[in-house]
Amino acid sequence: AQSVTQLGSHVSVSEGALVLLRCNYSSSVPPYLFWYVQYPNQGLQLLLKYTTGATLVKGINGFEAEFKKSETSFHLTKPSAHMSDAAEYFCAVSGGSRPGANSKLTFGKGITLSVRP
Amino acid sequence: DAGVTQSPTHLIKTRGQHVTLRCSPISGHKSVSWYQQVLGQGPQFIFQYYEKEERGRGNFPDRFSARQFPNYSSELNVNALLLGDSALYLCASSLEREGGVAYNEQFFGPGTRLTVL
Numbered sequence: 001a002q003s004v005t006q007l008g009s010h011v012s013v014s015e016g017a018l019v020l021l022r023c024n025y026s027s028s029v030p031p032y033l034f035w036y037v038q039y040p041n042q043g044l045q046l047l048l049k050y051t052t053g054a055t056l057v058k059g060i061n062g063f064e065a066e067f068k069k070s071e072t073s074f075h076l077t078k079p080s081a082h083m084s085d086a087a088e089y090f091c092a093v094s095g096g097s098r099p100g101a102n103s104k105l106t107f108g109k110g111i112t113l114s115v116r117p
Numbered sequence: 118d119a120g121v122t123q124s125p126t127h128l129i130k131t132r133g134q135h136v137t138l139r140c141s142p143i144s145g146h147k148s149v150s151w152y153q154q155v156l157g158q159g160p161q162f163i164f165q166y167y168e169k170e171e172r173g174r175g176n177f178p179d180r181f182s183a184r185q186f187p188n189y190s191s192e193l194n195v196n197a198l199l200l201g202d203s204a205l206y207l208c209a210s211s212l213e214r215e216g217g218v219a220y221n222e223q224f225f226g227p228g229t230r231l232t233v234l
Contacts, residue, residue: 004159036225043121043207044160045226090159103211103223104173106151107159 002027006108014116019078023065023091026072031093033074034105035065038088040060047089050074061085068102087116119144121210123224129232130198136210138193138229148172150223151183152207160207166191195231199207203233 003026013019032051036044048059055067064077066093074091089112092105122141130136142149146209148167152160162175166185180196189210209223 003144016126020212035224043210043227044226046222049222092159101227103148104165104175105160105209105223108161110157 002031002095002106004093004106004108006091006111008111009082009109010114012116013081013116015083016080018065019037019076019081019085019113020090021076021089021113023076023108024072025091025093027093029095031095033061033065033067034092034094035059035074036077036090036092036107039091039112040087042053044090047076081113081115083115083117086113088112092115101104120163121208121224123206123208123226123229125229126227127230129234130170131234132200133199134198134233135194135196136198136231138195138208138231139190139209140193140208140226141190142208143224146210146212146224147189148163148209148211149185151191151193152178152209153177154205154207154228156204162191198233203231206232215225 007022022096034049035047038044039049047063048057050067052055052058063078065074079082088110090110094103094105124139146215151163152200154160164183165173169185183193185191193209205228208226211223
């Protein structure tokens with residue numbers, strides 16, 4: 001079984017400030033990890049993903065995340081927030097590439113990011 | 118290339134009615150998954166179909182059913198609608214496997230907003 005915990009439902013930062021959105025996961029197998037962004041009344045857009053290899057993953061719009069197996073974490077960061085980053089962010093886990101695995105995603109509850117001028 | 122498409126965009130139904138939602142995957146993708154996103158929550162997995170076979174089912178009642186057609190498009194059916202079925206229904210497609218390699222990234226459509234009155 002897999003699960004994702006996103007602590008806090010709302011994060012507010014000033015424009016230009018560091019963005020840090022936390023994600024912890026639980027998985028009985030080596031996981032694949034994802035961050036998705038959702039703008040109001042829209043579907044989900046993939047920001048970045050970790051499958052195998054380098055643990056620091058870079059995504060679109062200046063976001064990056066680091067897979068830390070010892071901490072079971074996959075926190076999302078961006079050095080400088082922009083007003084356009086205001087959205088809902090979801091961390092998700094899937095079962096990886098083990099035999100018989102499918103790409104079913106288990107999502108966290110999401111974090112709303114607000115950016116103050 | 119066209120992304121994942123879903124129809125209709127919005128739908129209003131009354132309790133007890135039946136609804137059919139439709140999804141067309143990205144060209145070449147053989148897997149379609151359905152998710153339910155209740156307001157303020159992360160998406161919850163409903164079904165996954167791969168090569169027209171059910172690959173996985175989430176914790177949803179038998180009122181929910183789905184199928185995948187030879188062209189890999191999919192329908193999600195919900196019978197005897199309840200107020201609690203009001204949600205954004207998301208469809209995602211993925212390549213799954215090609216040449217023995219797993220491709221777990223899911224691409225989401227814009228969703229169908231279902232309101233049950």
